[in-house]
Amino acid sequence: MAPDGREVAAGPRLVRPYALTSGRTESVVDLPIEATFEVSPSGRTATWPEGDLSGQILDLCAAKESVAEVSAKMHIPLGVARVLLGDLVTAGHLKTRTTISENTTSDERRELIERTLSGLRAL
Amino acid sequence: MDYAPSNRNSASTKIVVAGGFGVGKTTFVGAVSEIDPLRTEALVTNESEGQDDISKVQQKHTTTVAMDFGRITLAENLVLYLFGTPGQRRFWFMWDDLVKGAIGAVVLVDVRRLDDSFAAVDYFEAKGLPFIVALNQFDGSQEFGPDDIREALAIPAHIPVIEVDARDRESAKKALVRITEFALTQLTGVAASA
Numbered sequence: 001m002a003p004d005g006r007e008v009a010a011g012p013r014l015v016r017p018y019a020l021t022s023g024r025t026e027s028v029v030d031l032p033i034e035a036t037f038e039v040s041p042s043g044r045t046a047t048w049p050e051g052d053l054s055g056q057i058l059d060l061c062a063a064k065e066s067v068a069e070v071s072a073k074m075h076i077p078l079g080v081a082r083v084l085l086g087d088l089v090t091a092g093h094l095k096t097r098t099t100i101s102e103n104t105t106s107d108e109r110r111e112l113i114e115r116t117l118s119g120l121r122a123l
Numbered sequence: 124m125d126y127a128p129s130n131r132n133s134a135s136t137k138i139v140v141a142g143g144f145g146v147g148k149t150t151f152v153g154a155v156s157e158i159d160p161l162r163t164e165a166l167v168t169n170e171s172e173g174q175d176d177i178s179k180v181q182q183k184h185t186t187t188v189a190m191d192f193g194r195i196t197l198a199e200n201l202v203l204y205l206f207g208t209p210g211q212r213r214f215w216f217m218w219d220d221l222v223k224g225a226i227g228a229v230v231l232v233d234v235r236r237l238d239d240s241f242a243a244v245d246y247f248e249a250k251g252l253p254f255i256v257a258l259n260q261f262d263g264s265q266e267f268g269p270d271d272i273r274e275a276l277a278i279p280a281h282i283p284v285i286e287v288d289a290r291d292r293e294s295a296k297k298a299l300v301r302i303t304e305f306a307l308t309q310l311t312g313v314a315a316s317a
Contacts, residue, residue: 017166032224033163034137034204066135066204068192072161077187079165098134100224110310112136112201113226117303119197123155123296 017080020053025079027086032099033068033078037061037085043093054093057084061094137204138302139221141247142231143239144210147259147289149191151231152205155295156193160207164189165217188214190221205299210239218246227253227306229298231289234258234267237275244276253306257287257298 018025039062048055053074060070071081088094100109140148153160164187191207206221222228228247232240240256247254258272269284278284283305288294 032137033206033220034135034202034224036133036135036202038133064202066194066202068163068190068204068206069161069194071163072192077166078163078190081163098132100136100226102223104224106310110307112134113303113307113310115134115201116136116197116203116226117300117307119201119203120195120296120300120303123195123197 017077020076020080021083024083027079027082029086029089029096030101031067031082031085031089031096032101034066035099036064036066036097037089037094038097040093040095042091043088046093053084054088057081057088058093061085061088133200135202135204137206137221137225138299139206139208139218139225139228139252140231141208141218141228141243141254142210142259143233143236143243146210146231146233146236146239148207148210148231151229151259151287151289151295151298152191152193152207154290154292155195155299156205157195158193160191160193162189162191167214167217188217190217203299208243215246219250222247222250222252225252227255227302227309229287229302230254230256231287232256232258232272232276234272237272241276244278253302253309255283255285255298255302255305257285259289260286 039058043058044062046054056074057070060073065073067078067081067085070085071078074081085094089096098112100112140151142148149160166185167188188209190209193205195203195205197203208218208221230240230243230247244254244256256272256276256278258267258269269286272278273284283301285298285301287298
């Protein structure tokens, strides 16, 4: 059980991890480990075949969980989580929220660090 | 199908907590995280000639590297993640992934294992990531202070060296404030040269 009360996968998966990605090890989109997502309307309404992890992943994303949490809570390696999440981004079901990246301007970077600092001070 | 663009201000960011095995990284993360630290794993092919236990296994095989992490919701639209680095040096290639986009790093130091800290300091210097050094006084011993550590690890004068109790929320929080403040001051320099 997750801290917020939702059921999560109960233990290690017995499937070879990269079987879940048809052997692909690289995500098509660059996903920072701390990235969180917004679920698009198509992501909310899509239905998935049995055994497809996409539905569970989208539920976690809707709860504002990051790439790291999707990996941890679904008991799938980080690389596998990235490939599966990347597929959902490419399909338009997910949109990544802001993180600091190579494309972040120095103003954006400063703004994000300042917000982090005031948040930490207020804890 | 079209949908409203992401709220531009909704963001997540991260701070890396580094240091050798057993120095208290997960304790530090757990002290200040709003969730019990979670563990994510990455698969790596083991071709190490290192000296740790895993390398005693004869064949090349796939092994997992674990990283513990926590999170702090700082505002409705801002989440800070804290990632503990995998301890063993041979897994440091994974750090590149962690360091990318991080605000900065807290290098936890155990006076009994300065070697591990040395390597972490070197790594962040090479990567140009802002970092502070936090001497973990977990056993209450004040035998060595920040000045001793600065000298022993040859930490440049502008880099903060502080004391921390990794088990204590307020202490861990102070360390996070400190690295974030420091990252902000470093930004001025970076922005000027960029």
